[in-house]
Amino acid sequence: MASFSRFCRIFAGAQMFRGLVPVARTAVLLLAVAATAGAQQYPNTSFNYTTEMNEAVTHLWDQLLFWATIVFVIVEIGILYIVFKFKARPNSPDPKHVHGNTALEIAWTAIPAVILAFIAVPTVKTIFMTQAKAPANALQVEVIGHQWWWEFRYPQYGITTATELYLPVGRPVNFKLNTKDVLHSFWIPRLGGKRDLISNRTNYLWMTPRDSMAMKSLNGSCNEYCGSSHANMKFRAFTVTPEQFASWAAHQRGPAVYGAVTPQSVPAATPAAAGAAATTRSGQIGAALADAAAPAPVGFIFPREKLDPSSLPSATPPSSIGFTAGLAGDAERGQKVYSRSSCIGCHKVSGNPMSAGVIGPNLTHFGSRYSLGGSLYENTTENLVRWIKNAPAMKPGSLMPAIGNGEYNPAIKAKVTMGGLSDQQIADVAAYLQALK
Ligand code: HEC
Ligand SMILES: [Cu+2]
Known part of the structure; x- marks a missing residue:
C-alpha cells in the first residue's frame, strides 16, 4: 500500500498529463463528428441494420459498448477519487504500510468474472445465430476464391460470373465458401458477416438483405492475406429487387x-x-x-x-x-x-x-x-x-x-x-x- 500511495502521489503531481489535454479535446471532437456522420460517408462501415446477421452483430456490439461504458465510468471515477483524495500534501505523514488485502483481491477477481459471464451470454447466443443453417428457400451462391479474383456461381440458375454479385433483397442468400488455392476471406462490410475460405473445407455464411437495401452497390474484399495482389482482390455486390434479379439471371444463364x-x-x-x-x-x-x-x-x-x-x-x-x-x-x-x-x-x-x-x-x-x-x-x-x-x-x-x-x-x-x-x-x-x- 505504501508504494501504491506513493504512485498516487506521483500520478497526481505529474505535470506531464497537462500536455495531453489538447489531445483529449481533439479526440472527443473527432468522435463527435464520426458519430453524427451517416453511413454515406463510410461506405464500408459494418455497423448497420441491413441484414439479420448484421443486426445481431451490431446489436451485440451496442450492448457491449453500453455496459463497457458503465464500467469505464465507474473505474474512471474511482481513479480520480483516489488521485485527489490521496494527493501528496505538504507535511503529510507516510501512509500506513499493509501487506495484502483478501477482501479486495477476491472482489477484483470476482467482479471481472461476473462481467465476463454477463458478456458471454449474448455473445454465445449471437455466435449460434450466425452459425445456424440457412433457410431452405435461400438463394445459393457458390463463392470461389482465386488468387486474386472472386468467382460466383448460382447453381440454381446455371450462372457463373466473376467480381460482380447480384443479390435480390428480401431473400436469404446462402454463400458456400471455397478456395481454389490459398486462404481467403469473404466480406461485404455493409451486409456484415465476414468469413474465411479454407482449403479442403466448405464454410457457409447466410444473410437476408433488407428490402430497404434495394439498388445499392456495396464493396467487398478479401480479408485474409493471400499473396502479392491480396489488396487487389475486390468485388462488388449489387442489391436489387427480385424482379431485377430475375431479369438479370434469365439473361446471364444463356450466352451473350x-x-x-x-x-x-x-x-x-x-x-x-x-x-x-x-x-x-x-x-x-x-x-x-x-x-x-x-x-x-x-x-x-x-x-x-x-x-x-x-x-x-x-x-x-x-x-x-x-x-x-x-x-x-x-x-x-x-x-x-x-x-x-x-x-x-x-x-x-x-x-x-x-x-x-x-x-x-x-x-x-x-x-x-x-x-x-x-x-x-x-x-x-x-x-x-x-x-x-x-x-x-x-x-x-x-x-x-x-x-x-x-x-x-x-x-x-x-x-x-x-x-x-x-x-x-x-x-x-x-x-x-x-x-x-
Ligand atoms: C494461363 C491462363 C490465361 C490465359 C492464357 C489468358 N487468361 Fe485472361 N485471365 C486469367 C486469369 C487467372 C485472370 C484473372 C486475373 C486476376 O484478376 O488476377 C484473367 C483475367 C482476364 C480478364 C479480366 C476478367 C475479369 O472479369 O476480371 C480478361 C478480360 C481476360 N483475362 C482476357 C483474356 C484474353 C483476351 C486472353 C487471350 C488473349 C486471355 N485472357 C488469356 C488467365 C488467363
Ligand atoms: Cu486475400
Missing part, C-alpha cells in the same frame, strides 16, 4: 446477345454487304447492339448512375504498357482472333464452343461488368487492351500471362513471341469481349 448471334449473323452476301456489317460492329459496339436490341434482349444490369462513388475502381494502367493510339477494334475479327489464341484455354465464353477454359474468370457476359482484374480497373477499352497486352504489369503477380507481342512475360521469364498478339489484334479482341453483354 452478341455471342449467340455470331457467326451465323454475318450476312454471307456480297463482300460489300459483309464489309458494311463489320463496320457497324467495329468500334461503337454499344450502338450496334442498341440497333438490334429493340425489346432489351440484355437482362437487367445495375445502372451506372446508381454505383456508389466508392465502388468504381480508379487505378490507371502503368505507363510502361504502350498502346498504338487510334486503333478501332472490330468485334467480328476479334472473335476469330480470340477463338484461336491461348485465351480459350483459360476462359469460358458460353456460346463459343472453342472457349471452355476454367482457370480465369468466365467471360460470357464480360461486357456487362463494370470492372476487370478483381475490380482493380474500370472496364474501359483503354484498360482492357492494356490488360490483354500485359496483365502481370497491370496487376502484381497476376496469373494471366502477358500476351502482347514483345511484352515481357514473367511466367516464362522471356518476351512474348510465339502466339503473341499485335495491338490491332488486341483491339479487336477487346471489341469482341466488350460486345459480350
Whole structure:
C-alpha cells in the first residue's frame, strides 16, 4: 500500500498529463463528428441494420459498448477519487504500510468474472445465430476464391460470373465458401458477416438483405492475406429487387446477345454487304447492339448512375504498357482472333464452343461488368487492351500471362513471341469481349 500511495502521489503531481489535454479535446471532437456522420460517408462501415446477421452483430456490439461504458465510468471515477483524495500534501505523514488485502483481491477477481459471464451470454447466443443453417428457400451462391479474383456461381440458375454479385433483397442468400488455392476471406462490410475460405473445407455464411437495401452497390474484399495482389482482390455486390434479379439471371444463364448471334449473323452476301456489317460492329459496339436490341434482349444490369462513388475502381494502367493510339477494334475479327489464341484455354465464353477454359474468370457476359482484374480497373477499352497486352504489369503477380507481342512475360521469364498478339489484334479482341453483354 505504501508504494501504491506513493504512485498516487506521483500520478497526481505529474505535470506531464497537462500536455495531453489538447489531445483529449481533439479526440472527443473527432468522435463527435464520426458519430453524427451517416453511413454515406463510410461506405464500408459494418455497423448497420441491413441484414439479420448484421443486426445481431451490431446489436451485440451496442450492448457491449453500453455496459463497457458503465464500467469505464465507474473505474474512471474511482481513479480520480483516489488521485485527489490521496494527493501528496505538504507535511503529510507516510501512509500506513499493509501487506495484502483478501477482501479486495477476491472482489477484483470476482467482479471481472461476473462481467465476463454477463458478456458471454449474448455473445454465445449471437455466435449460434450466425452459425445456424440457412433457410431452405435461400438463394445459393457458390463463392470461389482465386488468387486474386472472386468467382460466383448460382447453381440454381446455371450462372457463373466473376467480381460482380447480384443479390435480390428480401431473400436469404446462402454463400458456400471455397478456395481454389490459398486462404481467403469473404466480406461485404455493409451486409456484415465476414468469413474465411479454407482449403479442403466448405464454410457457409447466410444473410437476408433488407428490402430497404434495394439498388445499392456495396464493396467487398478479401480479408485474409493471400499473396502479392491480396489488396487487389475486390468485388462488388449489387442489391436489387427480385424482379431485377430475375431479369438479370434469365439473361446471364444463356450466352451473350452478341455471342449467340455470331457467326451465323454475318450476312454471307456480297463482300460489300459483309464489309458494311463489320463496320457497324467495329468500334461503337454499344450502338450496334442498341440497333438490334429493340425489346432489351440484355437482362437487367445495375445502372451506372446508381454505383456508389466508392465502388468504381480508379487505378490507371502503368505507363510502361504502350498502346498504338487510334486503333478501332472490330468485334467480328476479334472473335476469330480470340477463338484461336491461348485465351480459350483459360476462359469460358458460353456460346463459343472453342472457349471452355476454367482457370480465369468466365467471360460470357464480360461486357456487362463494370470492372476487370478483381475490380482493380474500370472496364474501359483503354484498360482492357492494356490488360490483354500485359496483365502481370497491370496487376502484381497476376496469373494471366502477358500476351502482347514483345511484352515481357514473367511466367516464362522471356518476351512474348510465339502466339503473341499485335495491338490491332488486341483491339479487336477487346471489341469482341466488350460486345459480350
Ligand atoms: C494461363 C491462363 C490465361 C490465359 C492464357 C489468358 N487468361 Fe485472361 N485471365 C486469367 C486469369 C487467372 C485472370 C484473372 C486475373 C486476376 O484478376 O488476377 C484473367 C483475367 C482476364 C480478364 C479480366 C476478367 C475479369 O472479369 O476480371 C480478361 C478480360 C481476360 N483475362 C482476357 C483474356 C484474353 C483476351 C486472353 C487471350 C488473349 C486471355 N485472357 C488469356 C488467365 C488467363
Ligand atoms: Cu486475400
